[in-house]
Amino acid sequence: MTRFSSVLDLIGGTPIVDVSSLSPKSNVTILAKLEGRNPAGSVKDRVALSMVDAAERDGVLIAGKPDQILLEPSSGNTGIALAMVCRLRGYRLKVVLPTNVSPERRQLLQAWGAEIIDSPGSEGSNGAVRLAQSLSAENPDWVFLYQYANPANPEAHYRTTGPEILADVPEITHFVAGLGTSGTLMGVGRYLKEHRPDVQIWAVEPPSGEMVDGLRNLDDGYIPPIFLDNHGEDLLDRKVVVRPRESIEWTRRYTEVGLFVGLSSGAIMAGAVKCANLIPDDETATIVTMVCDDGWKYLSTGAWSDDIDDVVERAKKIIYF
Template structure:
């Protein structure tokens, strides 16, 4: 068993992964119900991979504090998993972060640091500088450039889907950091001919959890593996929320834009 396969198995032991596929009526479309992960989003996978890999390779040591800039699910996942593994965490969020996010972070034991404005990039910059100033105290996972963000889906999510649908025709995946889409697209293109479509918000739309990484200073994962993505389309904020409401009402699924379905 490789180290990354071992980490995927370890994540299952604490309630991360092995989420069900749900068929949407007779459409032939399936949704992976990621809100059933332990801390309720797909970001649990990446957070666990980043922390467990850092522990197993000696980068994250006992007594260190985990710090990360995040406006949503990755921060929540890191806070919950850090607490579970016996580490303290500091999550840096923009002042525009939803109240529910801040409350959840605190419930999971994180210290929440708020940076001005609605840009997560300000929060990331703050975390980078703080970690750089005290490298013996802080471990910063760096989700936007950490290969484990993508590998969580190559070694975890991808094989799970393939056990039920070995060669899907098409994958449609929202883009935030790019970890989910690059991990899954690599896996399925290495094992078949799946077409991959990425979803980003249209200009001026704010959809929590999605962003246009190509306009960000932090885009190394998506740039490295962009050749695995066949097309990228935009969605408006109104259409995104309308679609979520339709799925909630029609299929009684616990879907919200900041949870993932």
């Protein structure tokens, strides 16, 4: 085994595994990239490190200077990944969290030493973003990396995730990923289109007005600046809508291949299966999908154990992303 000098060196280089037994068609191979293997547990480790490195390069953060404060309005994987990177780099991280966030997420942030600022649960994650924006205006010395507009987010995927996928799966025909900030799709999509223009890039979205953890529907009104900067409408070949119920069904089906994955990975697999079903019988295809994180943070949804109707209802009340 290789010896690493820092946990940060363990970010990226994630394995890809053949999960074609979940494919609805024998002529379609499906491969899953296991981002839960990153040290803080998700694809967002790449983004957190990339954004902090860029801020240090640009002089927004000064490496080694004590008491610099970063602010992040996310209970999701980005907050958790930033908490880990900040701990290692010696920065203080304040995370604005709605009070109804799942207990696993609050505790994980605390485990990495993040300071939590409560925002009203009734206002959801948009309320957390609003509070973070006003705190940032009142405290101009706090650093607000804002992943939705930060070019270092798609850049992380252009530099690392995309090349890893093409090196491991040169025969790739389709890349299917969830759309949250759009960083994964913009970065990997741009890399693949530059090197293999025929590869199809598919985005998985929840239905307008509904939530699947980590994912958003662009028709709900907010288009991430990084999506516009990267000409997302031209880069994406197709958007596919997946309902929360299908996400849970495919999260469960993933266990058949030995994988315990988060709910957005179930959503993405549901999208990959829709993609596979459209491949004509006399053609072959190789679809690469993302497993953004593992299932641990979602245990309190009861996604694997409870009645599926109860899980869908519960997921509307507690924030899991």
